[in-house]
Amino acid sequence: MSVQPLGQGLTKGIVQVGELFDNMPVTRQHWKAGLALFFSFVIEAWEMMIVILASASIGAEFALDGAQIGSLIGSIFLGMIPGCLVWGKLVDKFGRKKSMVYSLALYGVISLLSAFSVNYEMLWWTRFLSGVGLSGVLVATFPYFEELLPVKVRGKATVYLASGWPVGFLIAIGVTYLFMDLGWRWIIGVSSLAGLWFLVVAAFVPESPYWLVAKGREAEAKDVVRRLSEGKMNEEMDQAQLVVEEAKKGSFLEIFKGKFLRLTVLQIIINFCFSWGYWALSSWMPVLLAKKGLSTPQGLGFMALTALFMFPGYMASSYLTGKYGRKKVMTSFVLFAAIGGFGFASAETMTEMYVWNFVLSFFSLGAWGVWDTWMAELYPTEIRGVSYSLGVTGQRAANAIAPSVIGAMLAANTSFLATVSFISTFLVITFIASLLLKETEGEILH
Known part of the structure; x- marks a missing residue:
């Protein structure tokens, strides 16, 4: 269908929703939504780290061996595998906002229940179910945020959202330190209260206008755009009939067809290998540091500094992705x-450990910030939820398997050098696969 120019890059008549975000100003509404979703990602990191940090206390109470502790660490990620697949469908069917709200609330209830576990089996299964509950947040947060942002700041802002990971990491360390004398039940119980954040998301984050248009709710989508722009795009709203790129709604089969097949295979490889390269090291870092002679307080201090090292990585990648694009920054980092x-x-030496760990943390987390942004931009609105959920499922599969594999290597007395080198090989695979993806910097979402 032919269309006529309307000015400022828009068209008269049929208009892609993404075109409205091409010239949208950044407003206080974006900041409110961004802060609400930022802390949602903080909660993800907090939840994933808390059992690792409390594992010594849990192991002592239930007399667990290394294999059982590794399995417990992986239980939440095993729960996220079916959870992400289910929530991926729900995010596309019922909306980004409802999925986020229900997921946070469900996580809080189940996680709190896990603090009252009477044995190892109950704890394992409640952590598994908390992973299922939290998966809606995992699947929705980044695509949701990107669907609210002007094109010109989408890359930078979403990378800053990713910096919630070290914040959650630090909060988990802080809660563990403050309540360690009271035991792991207090540590997990206090952490579970973060599920109340669903109230903030419900109050301050509007539904995605992309999703609303895809569901035929154009009037509501226009209201959201007016709200986000604080009334500065009323003229564009009056003259636009909004559309999104057509695709079979919420279909996992769709992302394995035609032009999406190669892309889907690549993003699964990247998600699995990148997550393995990060999580296999993080999940056993306290034990690996102990092999180097660090005490538990020294190990917590080392991990806290590791989290601080992540912030400049996010800041650098946020600036560079807007200047050089996703692909160059991701691959080089x-x-x-x-x-x-x-x-x-x-x-x-300890000095060498700090220096190389700074390099590793700086570049790996900076790359994660870009990848969380890039992955959500690769597919159109109708299948963005299922495509992102499949990618996150690949990450969680790596998260679930890695602790057991590395635990087995450590049980076999594999050296620090061999163990960490094996983990780092997965980053090399991630680098190669990333070279084969298309650039999306500056493009509207479809």
Whole structure:
């Protein structure tokens, strides 16, 4: 269908929703939504780290061996595998906002229940179910935020959203430190209260206008755009009939067909290998540090500094992705992260460990910020939820498997050098696969 120019890059008549975001100003509404979703991502990191940090206390109470602790660490991620697939459908069917709200509330209830576990089996299954509950937040947060942002700031702002990971990491360390004398039940119970954040998301984050248009709710979508722009796009609203790119709604089969097949295979490889390269190291970091002679307080201090090292990585990648694009920043950061990983593996002194860990943390988390942004931009609105959920499922599969594999290597007395080098090899695979993806910097969402 032919269309006529309307000015400022828009068209008269049929208009892609994404075109409205091409010239949208950044307003206080974006900041409110951004802060609400930022802390939602903080909660994800907090929840994933808390059992790792409390594992010594849990292991002592239930007399667990290394294999059982590794399985417990992986239980939440095993729950996220079916959880992400289910929530991926729900996010596309019922909306980004409802999925986020219900997911946070469900996580809070189940996680709190896990603090009252009477045995290892009950704790394992309640952590598994808390993973199922939290999966809606995992699947929705980044695509949701990107669907609310002007094109010109989408990359930078979403990378800053990703910096919620070290914040959650630090909060988990802080809660563990404050309540460790009271035991793991207090640590997990206090952490579960974060589920109340669903009230903030419900109050301050509007539904995605992309999703609303895809569901035929154009009037509501226009109201959201007016709200986000604080009334500065009323003229565009009056003259636009909004559409999104057509695709079979919420279909997992769709992302394995035609033009999406190659893309889907690549993003699964990247998600699995990148997550393995990060989580396999993080999940056993306290034990690996103990092999280097660090006490538990020293290990917590080292991990806290590791989290602080992540912030400049996010800041650098946020600036650079807007300047050079997703692909160049992602690939170069992953490559340097791999180098940092091999350097950390061969470190012999404490100074060398800190230096190489800074390199690893700086570049790996900076790359994660770009990847969380890039992955959500690769598919159209109708299948963005299921495509993102499949990618996150790949991450969680790696998260679930890695602790057991690395635990087995440590049980076999594999050296620090061999263990960390094995983990870093997955970053090399991530680098190669990333080279084969298309650039999306500056493009509207479809």
